[in-house]
Amino acid sequence: MSPDPILVALNNCNPNQPLEPGDPRFVDLDDIRGLALREYLSKLLRAADSDERFEKVAVAGHRGSGKSTELNRAQAELVQNSYVTLWASVNENLDPKEISFSDIIRLIVMLIDDRFGHLIHSQPQVKQAFDVVGQWFQEVTKTFTKQISSAMDLGLKGQVGGSLDAEIGVGGLKLKTELGKLSAAISVIRRSEGSERTEIRETLERYNNQLVLNLNSLLRAVTAVDSPAQRLVIILDNVDKYDPRIVNEALLGNADLFRQIDSHLVFTIQSSLLLSPVDGAVEQSFTTLVLPMLPVFHRHTRRLDSRVVERVREAIYKRVPPSLFADVDTVDHLIKASGGCWRDLLRLLQDALLRAKTQIGPAEAKAAVEQVGQTYQRLLRSADDLQILAQAHLKHTVLSDEKTRYLLYHLCLLSYNGVGWYDFHPLLDDYAPVTEAVKAARLVNASV
Numbered sequence: 001m002s003p004d005p006i007l008v009a010l011n012n013c014n015p016n017q018p019l020e021p022g023d024p025r026f027v028d029l030d031d032i033r034g035l036a037l038r039e040y041l042s043k044l045l046r047a048a049d050s051d052e053r054f055e056k057v058a059v060a061g062h063r064g065s066g067k068s069t070e071l072n073r074a075q076a077e078l079v080q081n082s083y084v085t086l087w088a089s090v091n092e093n094l095d096p097k098e099i100s101f102s103d104i105i106r107l108i109v110m111l112i113d114d115r116f117g118h119l120i121h122s123q124p125q126v127k128q129a130f131d132v133v134g135q136w137f138q139e140v141t142k143t144f145t146k147q148i149s150s151a152m153d154l155g156l157k158g159q160v161g162g163s164l165d166a167e168i169g170v171g172g173l174k175l176k177t178e179l180g181k182l183s184a185a186i187s188v189i190r191r192s193e194g195s196e197r198t199e200i201r202e203t204l205e206r207y208n209n210q211l212v213l214n215l216n217s218l219l220r221a222v223t224a225v226d227s228p229a230q231r232l233v234i235i236l237d238n239v240d241k242y243d244p245r246i247v248n249e250a251l252l253g254n255a256d257l258f259r260q261i262d263s264h265l266v267f268t269i270q271s272s273l274l275l276s277p278v279d280g281a282v283e284q285s286f287t288t289l290v291l292p293m294l295p296v297f298h299r300h301t302r303r304l305d306s307r308v309v310e311r312v313r314e315a316i317y318k319r320v321p322p323s324l325f326a327d328v329d330t331v332d333h334l335i336k337a338s339g340g341c342w343r344d345l346l347r348l349l350q351d352a353l354l355r356a357k358t359q360i361g362p363a364e365a366k367a368a369v370e371q372v373g374q375t376y377q378r379l380l381r382s383a384d385d386l387q388i389l390a391q392a393h394l395k396h397t398v399l400s401d402e403k404t405r406y407l408l409y410h411l412c413l414l415s416y417n418g419v420g421w422y423d424f425h426p427l428l429d430d431y432a433p434v435t436e437a438v439k440a441a442r443l444v445n446a447s448v
Helices: 005-012 037-050 067-080 101-121 124-140 142-159 178-190 196-223 244-250 252-258 306-317 328-338 342-355 362-377 383-395 402-409 432-447
Strands: 056-061 083-089 168-170 173-175 231-237 264-270 287-290 413-416 421-424
Touching: 005 342, 037 056, 037 067, 037 231, 037 264, 037 287, 056 067, 067 083, 067 231, 067 264, 083 101, 101 124, 101 173, 101 178, 101 196, 101 231, 101 244, 101 252, 124 142, 124 178, 124 196, 142 178, 142 196, 173 178, 178 196, 196 231, 196 252, 244 252, 244 264, 306 328, 306 342, 328 342, 328 362, 342 362, 383 402, 383 413, 383 421, 383 432, 402 413
Parallel strands: 056 264, 056 287, 083 231, 231 264
Antiparallel strands: 168 173, 413 421
16 A cells, blocks of 8 residues: 555655755755855865864854755765764753753763764773863862762663663763763753752853863864874754854853864854844854855745746655645745745645645645744734834844844744845735734835
């Protein structure tokens, strides 16, 4: 019995599943985005290598714009070019709601342990580096010995069937050394609800400079094993899923320290921090690459760009075959409603497929737009939000302030085509409070 094509298509449209290199569903859209992220990264890192320095790169973009998929491609190319990549989905390895500077440093330590921890048995300099750094962590956190022991007993043993002698799996990482296990135990505490959650972070972050020195000693030890020294790239994905204020405090506020790390570092941030930084401008602290959304509209309009739409349709048909659509207009209706935000397009397709019996027709597409659109309607908090959206629609510019950053972070407001013109999400086009705010703003602007 052949599988139900609608169920197959539903599985193909998972909005939370970035594509791996070689996935048959992938369509290269670099030409319409105007940015080949993997090529930019490769050039940046090779240029830095020739100058004997380490790049720190912030990859910015709206959530759901495809950063994870593009970073997967970039990672594959870096490996082909003889780089060693250490990858982590930050929100899966650390607390999904809150991170700090010391959390990120410990995560990088665990990445090093996962990749190179086995060398402690054959490389004396690697063992010495892990031992020295491990002793430092034990000394600094000695007042939390009981909590760390409990975390190992409850939080770690439970993940490996009750034995800490085996490699410990945490967030997909296999930890091999005592330092790695200690770092993982602290992560368990940092996910807890007790007062120790904050206290252990504050204790570690009294020594932020030493945390970087410790990390660098590990990096030097493991990269010196091969000759010539291995070239490392640390990739931290999904940082953009944290609240902008948290990202600002953990990363941007510690930019000087991150720049001291003896490795290339690539991480994601939300584009709202570019327009409306909490403190200093991101570009002043890190090399910044912006991944644009799919430019489905002509500038300053809601008119679809037929060339771009044709390519986006091609990508859709890799997941949902044309036979499952009543007509091309239905596909284009969903593309228009997405505004070029790939994850929203997948959400719309999923919702429409759930409603479809044999095909997605105009009724299913309309219902999907209304359903997904409600998620954005509920995010609008006040008349001020409506006013910002209305002015952005009429002027295609925005001011840099906290309210605007909120709307950008939650995708109610979008930066289109990667060229700095703004408008509200098309899923709000028919929402009465927004359309009324636009009418009112138009009258006010005309009278000025």
